[in-house]
Amino acid sequence: MNSSVLLSGVPHPKVLDALGKLSKKIDLSRGEMRSLMKKIMTGDLSVAQVAAIIIALRVKGETVEEIVGAVEIMRELVTEVNLGSDEIVDLCGTGGDGASTFNISTAAMFVVAGAGLKVAKHGGRAVSSASGSADLLEGFGVNINLSSIEVRDCVESTGIGFMFAPNHHPAMKHVAPVRRDLGVRTIFNVLGPLTNPARAKRQLMGIFDKGLLRPLAEVLKTLGSEHVLLVHSENGLDEIALDGKTFFAELKEGKITEGIITPENFGCDGSVSGDSLESIKIENLEQSKNLVLESLSSNPGNAQRIVALNSAAALYVGGAAPTLKEGFVKAMETIKSGVAREKLDNFVKYTSTIQKN
Known part of the structure; x- marks a missing residue:
């Protein structure tokens, strides 16, 4: 002290x-x-x-x-990851939506990478949910404890890099106990997605509070982001909704626009199987793993659909698709062809060859 x-x-x-x-x-x-x-x-x-x-x-x-x-x-x-290029995209969320859904943005990164973009995802373990992105990836056998150089090499080799938050934000040790003991949302819930160690300027960012969409878009504009889509669904998810409305704020070329999107904006009809939210909820890590694998399979269903919708938006902000509709087509092609699942398998294989720190 x-x-x-x-x-x-x-x-x-x-x-x-x-x-x-x-x-x-x-x-x-x-x-x-x-x-x-x-x-x-x-x-x-x-x-x-x-x-x-x-x-x-x-x-x-x-x-x-x-x-x-x-x-x-x-x-x-932050302990930076220098990828030597701005051509990267991040898919992240504030968490804290209380919905207990499976790891949608983590599944989507394999689709986005499979479609040709480089992904630098930043995440950690579960705090209030059943499975954080780090927990899920470890569950699949991914070595998440990579150095900045190893993350860089991983992106070059696989198109994907995962930056485990505690390894890149050592200063967070000073607030972690306070956040844990308080158990409520604080400014630190939004700081994580805003502090990607690879300085990703293109992001799909899920937000737990609709009222934060515009303010956080203003923050990212001030900080020099290029193209970011911030989303919050009407059923409370920090993801693009499986059905119904998703509120958004979009930062593109220095301008911020706000509005509402629905599956129809992606060229996807509004019908879903059964209870849309209950079908993607989980209680433990194994259930999350199963839904991720289901979402990356050729079998249609709610898990596949919500991952494709969110992947489409990431492909759009990443510059791989000029519209959400074209992003959705590309996402579905990447899933149905098996390329997205191959990305997961290759990512596990590559990181497992690196000696654990």
């Missing part, structure tokens, strides 16, 4: 000032948030102080400038 910040348990005056403002629901400037975030992420604050700050931010409501300031510090402290 830094003694210049904590004197006999008394926080630094700047921390007190920030807490005072937040308690009065006064927004912090980008610079103030950067300063505060740096103290949090370097372990200069006590657990109680960190908890007070992130809860005060949650109660007040985080602004675009506050989130930008926080992301900038997170990006400064």
